[in-house]
Amino acid sequence: MENRKLFHILLISFSLTLATPCAHGWGFEGHTAICRIAQARLTKPALAALEKLLPLNGEFGALCPWADTVKFRYRWSSSLHFINTPERLCSYSYARDCKGRGGVNGNCLEGAINNYTTQLNLKKTPQYNLTEALLFLSHFVGDIHQPLHTGFASDKGGNTIKVRWFNRASELHHVWDTDIIKTAQGKGANATNLDGFINQIQQKINGLWAKQVRGWEACKTATCPNVYAAESIKAACEWAYKGVQTGSVLADDYFKTRLPIVQLRIAQAGVRLASALNRILAVAG
Numbered sequence: 281m282e283n284r285k286l287f288h289i290l291l292i293s294f295s296l297t298l299a300t301p302c303a304h305g306w307g308f309e310g311h312t313a314i315c316r317i318a319q320a321r322l323t324k325p326a327l328a329a330l331e332k333l334l335p336l337n338g339e340f341g342a343l344c345p346w347a348d349t350v351k352f353r354y355r356w357s358s359s360l361h362f363i364n365t366p367e368r369l370c371s372y373s374y375a376r377d378c379k380g381r382g383g384v385n386g387n388c389l390e391g392a393i394n395n396y397t398t399q400l401n402l403k404k405t406p407q408y409n410l411t412e413a414l415l416f417l418s419h420f421v422g423d424i425h426q427p428l429h430t431g432f433a434s435d436k437g438g439n440t441i442k443v444r445w446f447n448r449a450s451e452l453h454h455v456w457d458t459d460i461i462k463t464a465q466g467k468g469a470n471a472t473n474l475d476g477f478i479n480q481i482q483q484k485i486n487g488l489w490a491k492q493v494r495g496w497e498a499c500k501t502a503t504c505p506n507v508y509a510a511e512s513i514k515a516a517c518e519w520a521y522k523g524v525q526t527g528s529v530l531a532d533d534y535f536k537t538r539l540p541i542v543q544l545r546i547a548q549a550g551v552r553l554a555s556a557l558n559r560i561l562a563v564a565g
């Protein structure tokens with residue numbers, strides 16, 4: 281069956297991701313967390329439509345890292361995972377950084393989110409594969425919330441800033457994709473598994489941040505990627521890049537002060553993805 285085949289392909293690409301370190305985008309945990317948080321907030325009709333688009337037995341959270349696994353098969357997609365901004369400006373402009381010099385013809389995160397939001401229209405005869413559109417959109421809404429995915433072109437969003445993460449070699453970009461989350465899961469007094477990590481974020485959404493959720497969701501269209509990107513570069517300057525240079529040793533202090541930012545960005549991505557999918561997918565009867 282078509283669906284079964286797709287599921288196997290996804291599973292295979294998926295094991296490949298686990299084997300190779302991921303250079304762009306939240307790692308497996310971050311993307312899975314975002315999509316699970318989103319899924320739990322879907323309305324019934326949106327959830328039903330989502331399940332129809334997923335491969336048989338496919339779990340939404342586990343499929344959200346998919347876009348990272350097809351970067352080589354779909355070469356055109358590799359530039360869609362990030363936005364490059366001019367060094368030290370700490371601002372984002374679509375015209376300057378995506379349509380113009382920094383990105384080519386809108387081939388960046390904002391262009392991609394607009395592209396796949398438009399494609400995922402259940403009222404029209406699909407021009408493209410809707411399963412792929414759903415998985416790309418869900419992945420890119422995640423990526424655009426990783427502060428260093430709207431980062432300086434000069435250091436490739438922190439990829440060329442070599443640091444130590446506790447006693448291991450890493451890059452600043454990787455610290456934000458993966459290391460902070462893994463450390464939160466793996467050791468210390470608050471160690472938890474992925475479910476626990478997601479739970480802690482959901483508790484904050486319903487508690488500490490409950491009053492902010494409406495503001496996160498505010499958007500005239502299904503998605504507002506320009507807003508998310510502007511927040512990301514601001515957070516990149518205030519938290520990710522701050523006090524860090526090649527050779528820095530990042531440990532307890534950096535971890536404790538940045539983990540809440542990682543949790544916040546994952547929360548915002550999950551809430552916003554849910555509200556986008558609720559609008560986009562609930563149209564079919």
Ligand SMILES: *[C@@H]1O[C@H](CO)[C@@H](O)[C@H](O)[C@H]1NC(C)=O
Nearest residue numbers: 282285286289409410411412
């Ligand atoms: C949609 O995309 C998936 C994933 O790339 C693929 O396996 C599947 O065959 C495609 N479906 C159609 C109808 O082309």
Ligand SMILES: *[C@@H]1O[C@H](CO)[C@@H](O)[C@H](O)[C@H]1NC(C)=O
Nearest residue numbers: 356360386387391392395408
């Ligand atoms: C839009 O989606 C199509 C189909 O996946 C792809 O070929 C094209 O490169 C995408 N463009 C952008 C800017 O995302």
Ligand SMILES: *[C@@H]1O[C@H](CO)[C@@H](O)[C@H](O)[C@H]1NC(C)=O
Nearest residue numbers: 464468469470535536539540
């Ligand atoms: C662990 O949890 C406690 C209580 O919730 C909190 O005060 C503390 O800052 C947390 N530590 C880390 C490293 O997140």
Ligand SMILES: [Zn+2]
Nearest residue numbers: 304305361423
């Ligand atoms: Zn990515």
